[in-house]
Amino acid sequence: MHKKKWFVIRFLTPAMLCLLVIFLYPMVRTVLMSFHKVGFVTDSMKEWKFVRLDNYVKLMTSPLFRQSLVNILKIWLIGGVVILGLAMLYSVIITSGIKGKNFWRSMLYLPHIISSVALATMWLQYVFDNQYGLLKRLFTFLYWDAMAQFQWTAPENLFLSMMIAYGYAGVGFYMLIMVAGIDGISEDYYEASRIEGAGMVKQFFYITLPMLKDIIKRTIILYSAAAAGFFVYSTLFSFNMENATVTPMVYMYEVVFGSSIGTTAEDLNVGAGAAAGVLIMALVLIVNAVLNRLIPTESE
Amino acid sequence: MKKMKLFTALLLSSAMILGGCGGANESADTGAQQNSSAQEEASTDTSAAETAEEETADDGEASAEEEAAPKELSGELTYWSMWNDTEPQGEAWQEIIDGFMAKYPAVKVNVQWCGRDNKKILKPALEGGEVIDIFEYPLEIDLNEYILDLSPYVDVAYDTTGGKTFRETLLPSLLTTPQDMTGRSDIIPAIGYKPWISVFMYNQSIFEEANVTAEPKTWEELDAACAKIKEAGYSPITFDDAYASWLPGMYLARAKGQDWVRELVKDTTGEMWQDEAVVSMAKAFEDFASKGYFDENVGGNKWPAGQIDFGNSKVAMYYNLSGLPTEVADITGPDFKWGGFSYPDVPGGLGTCGKEDPAGCTLLAVNKNTADPDLAMAFVTYALSVENDALMVEKAGITPATLDTAWPSTLVNLKPAFESVEVSLKSGGDIGSNADVAPTISENFIKLAAGQISADDFVANMVAATKQ
Numbered sequence: 001m002h003k004k005k006w007f008v009i010r011f012l013t014p015a016m017l018c019l020l021v022i023f024l025y026p027m028v029r030t031v032l033m034s035f036h037k038v039g040f041v042t043d044s045m046k047e048w049k050f051v052r053l054d055n056y057v058k059l060m061t062s063p064l065f066r067q068s069l070v071n072i073l074k075i076w077l078i079g080g081v082v083i084l085g086l087a088m089l090y091s092v093i094i095t096s097g098i099k100g101k102n103f104w105r106s107m108l109y110l111p112h113i114i115s116s117v118a119l120a121t122m123w124l125q126y127v128f129d130n131q132y133g134l135l136k137r138l139f140t141f142l143y144w145d146a147m148a149q150f151q152w153t154a155p156e157n158l159f160l161s162m163m164i165a166y167g168y169a170g171v172g173f174y175m176l177i178m179v180a181g182i183d184g185i186s187e188d189y190y191e192a193s194r195i196e197g198a199g200m201v202k203q204f205f206y207i208t209l210p211m212l213k214d215i216i217k218r219t220i221i222l223y224s225a226a227a228a229g230f231f232v233y234s235t236l237f238s239f240n241m242e243n244a245t246v247t248p249m250v251y252m253y254e255v256v257f258g259s260s261i262g263t264t265a266e267d268l269n270v271g272a273g274a275a276a277g278v279l280i281m282a283l284v285l286i287v288n289a290v291l292n293r294l295i296p297t298e299s300e
Numbered sequence: 301m302k303k304m305k306l307f308t309a310l311l312l313s314s315a316m317i318l319g320g321c322g323g324a325n326e327s328a329d330t331g332a333q334q335n336s337s338a339q340e341e342a343s344t345d346t347s348a349a350e351t352a353e354e355e356t357a358d359d360g361e362a363s364a365e366e367e368a369a370p371k372e373l374s375g376e377l378t379y380w381s382m383w384n385d386t387e388p389q390g391e392a393w394q395e396i397i398d399g400f401m402a403k404y405p406a407v408k409v410n411v412q413w414c415g416r417d418n419k420k421i422l423k424p425a426l427e428g429g430e431v432i433d434i435f436e437y438p439l440e441i442d443l444n445e446y447i448l449d450l451s452p453y454v455d456v457a458y459d460t461t462g463g464k465t466f467r468e469t470l471l472p473s474l475l476t477t478p479q480d481m482t483g484r485s486d487i488i489p490a491i492g493y494k495p496w497i498s499v500f501m502y503n504q505s506i507f508e509e510a511n512v513t514a515e516p517k518t519w520e521e522l523d524a525a526c527a528k529i530k531e532a533g534y535s536p537i538t539f540d541d542a543y544a545s546w547l548p549g550m551y552l553a554r555a556k557g558q559d560w561v562r563e564l565v566k567d568t569t570g571e572m573w574q575d576e577a578v579v580s581m582a583k584a585f586e587d588f589a590s591k592g593y594f595d596e597n598v599g600g601n602k603w604p605a606g607q608i609d610f611g612n613s614k615v616a617m618y619y620n621l622s623g624l625p626t627e628v629a630d631i632t633g634p635d636f637k638w639g640g641f642s643y644p645d646v647p648g649g650l651g652t653c654g655k656e657d658p659a660g661c662t663l664l665a666v667n668k669n670t671a672d673p674d675l676a677m678a679f680v681t682y683a684l685s686v687e688n689d690a691l692m693v694e695k696a697g698i699t700p701a702t703l704d705t706a707w708p709s710t711l712v713n714l715k716p717a718f719e720s721v722e723v724s725l726k727s728g729g730d731i732g733s734n735a736d737v738a739p740t741i742s743e744n745f746i747k748l749a750a751g752q753i754s755a756d757d758f759v760a761n762m763v764a765a766t767k768q
Binding site: 039040042061062063064065124125128129130131151152153154155156157237238239240241242243244246254255257258268 | 419420423424427440441442540541542597599600601602603605609732735736737738739740742743746747750765768
């Protein structure tokens with residue numbers, strides 16, 4: 001028994017050490033940093049100045065950070081329902097025995113493997129552009145003036161446009177996971193239900209959905225993780241920070257490195273960035289805990 | 301088991317955050333980011349060079365390149381550049397580096413093309429003891445402890461200064477502006493190059509066609525010019541989201557000065573936003589919007605959509621940095637006739653048109669720990685010699701740094717605006733200096749210019765957004 005334990009420890013140690021160095025150390029340092037005023041991200045701890053909870057107070061009183069929390073909630077909740085809902089719909093259609101299953105699956109997954117930077121630029125410059133964009137030309141061609149005049153990139157519509165682009169790239173990924181899950185459900189269940197007279201809708205609610213519970217939970221966790229780190233689309237859809245697209249990660253990057261026009265060393269506050277990071281981490285933990293409570297896994 | 305779960309959850313959460321950080325993209329880092337500014341005294345008293353440095357001045361003949369290299373110039377230099385080697389500026393720098401090494405075979409110059417990432421990696425590298433002799437100073441970080449005071453080196457004649465001292469060859473502002481940009485007025489912390497100014501860039505052909513004969517100096521003149529341009533069938537003004545707040549910012553800076561604008565954006569009571577200056581500004585732009593002076597697409601313009609409209613001669617004016625001609629060169633072609641005028645004076649304002657404008661430059665600094673400061677300065681002066689400055693002007697379309705460099709045809713009409721500036725402001729009169737409020741100002745101004753909200757709405761929205 002002792003020999004077996006020693007054997008396990010020897011194999012686990014390198015992985016555990018890696019985890020501690022790569023994840024735990026930065027995490028602890030970030031938490032400590034969030035209580036200090038720090039000039040630059042690599043400054044040594046000797047140069048940090050303890051400021052108690054000032055960074056957290058600053059965040060909570062910052063209208064922009066509060067807006068970023070609202071945005072992330074919208075991205076997570078509304079975006080999540082729409083994107084995962086579409087992914088579920090597509091996966092059910094694709095596994096329903098349609099012709100060219102592999103083709104449709106590849107087509108829907110394809111946007112996910114294109115670089116986010118290229119994809120967001122494509123949407124912004126070629127699709128949403130208010131003069132030469134695809135949508136403008138399409139609606140003009142259809143003589144649908146109201147839609148042709150629609151300013152997709154105006155401040156009030158930018159969030160919607162960004163989420164359309166983000167959803168386009170993301171749906172295929174979650175769909176692929178769900179398709180794999182549905183493929184794993186024994187055909188016997190469906191056959192038996194068909195003999196009993198169940199239609200597609202009943203099959204979905206009484207067979208597919210319950211048996212996909214674990215998969216759905218995992219996709220929600222994956223989506224939550226992606227939403228928590230929502231960054232690339234925000235920065236590509238907005239040259240400077242904007243109320244419509246700012247997320248906590250964008251805010252964090254701004255106060256740590258400063259990317260907006262006119263940023264100077266005085267504007268940077270790495271401690272506030274760290275505090276934002278800690279808050280995001282807390283949010284993710286809460287979401288995970290709630291999900292674990294709401295959707296228990298099969299094994300439990 | 302529960303503890304294990306908690307631990308795993310913590311690790312996952314931190315992984316998510318780190319993963320997000322890793323996704324940082326650089327798309328927003330455009331060339332339009334060297335935008336700090338400075339106070340600047342145009343009348344620099346160029347005191348005679350008295351520093352006892354060894355003089356290596358040649359007689360300024362064109363054959364200087366072929367001359368035997370002075371023996372003392374040998375060694376190795378490392379330059380960390382804010383450019384990428386594929387950018388026109390990077391290509392020009394590569395030619396300069398090659399030329400320097402060809403002229404002084406005993407010198408080796410290593411270059412690290414950092415791009416705008418230099419703001420993230422310079423400080424850690426310097427702290428870690430990396431040998432970096434010359435670097436472009438990114439204003440987002442504080443590197444004051446690593447810079448060499450260049451005062452002893454500017455009043456000296458070099459190989460490439462044609463018998464003059466280095467100071468005598470440069471635009472005076474390129475020695476004073478870096479002092480203000482870095483907050484070090486006691487030393488010369490860096491040498492400036494690629495000077496820029498923020499003005500109303502305009503299409504001269506449209507002005508001529510619309511019979512606008514003089515550049516507007518007051519708001520009324522701007523109004524009249526816009527009316528003529530509109531009459532001629534063009535949109536008078538456009539802008540992109542990236543620079544939206546500069547128009548109201550400069551209006552307020554003309555009305556009450558930059559310091560007041562800084563106070564305004566830091567106000568947390570909302571009261572300052574009800575000031576007469578803000579109301580007048582909002583009314584003035586509401587008036588412009590109602591007269592159709594703004595292009596119909598300003599409400600949804602995403603950079604560079606407005607610039608493209610301007611480059612395509614659809615719009616007559618675009619308030620921007622003097623680097624705009626380079627940015628839209630592919631659209632305008634070589635025959636585009638550029639003009640530029642200082643932001644006009646506004647009613648009841650301070651009358652600072654032509655005297656105070658956003659201006660600055662790129663800073664070339666020398667590390668105080670460099671092994672051979674003379675060699676580093678020889679390289680800097682070589683790079684900013686008339687010949688190499690002309691190379692940068694030609695290749696990268698930047699503004700000249702030396703007094704003797706010929707101005708490119710695209711920028712020559714902006715020269716008077718450069719020369720008249722007495723006080724350098726920050727971009728948009730520093731209206732973006734409070735990151736928390738800046739997006740709200742831009743958003744509301746875009747709506748105001750697009751005619752979606754009234755001046756009263758603008759003021760009310762700003763009061764509501766800033767009141768804590």
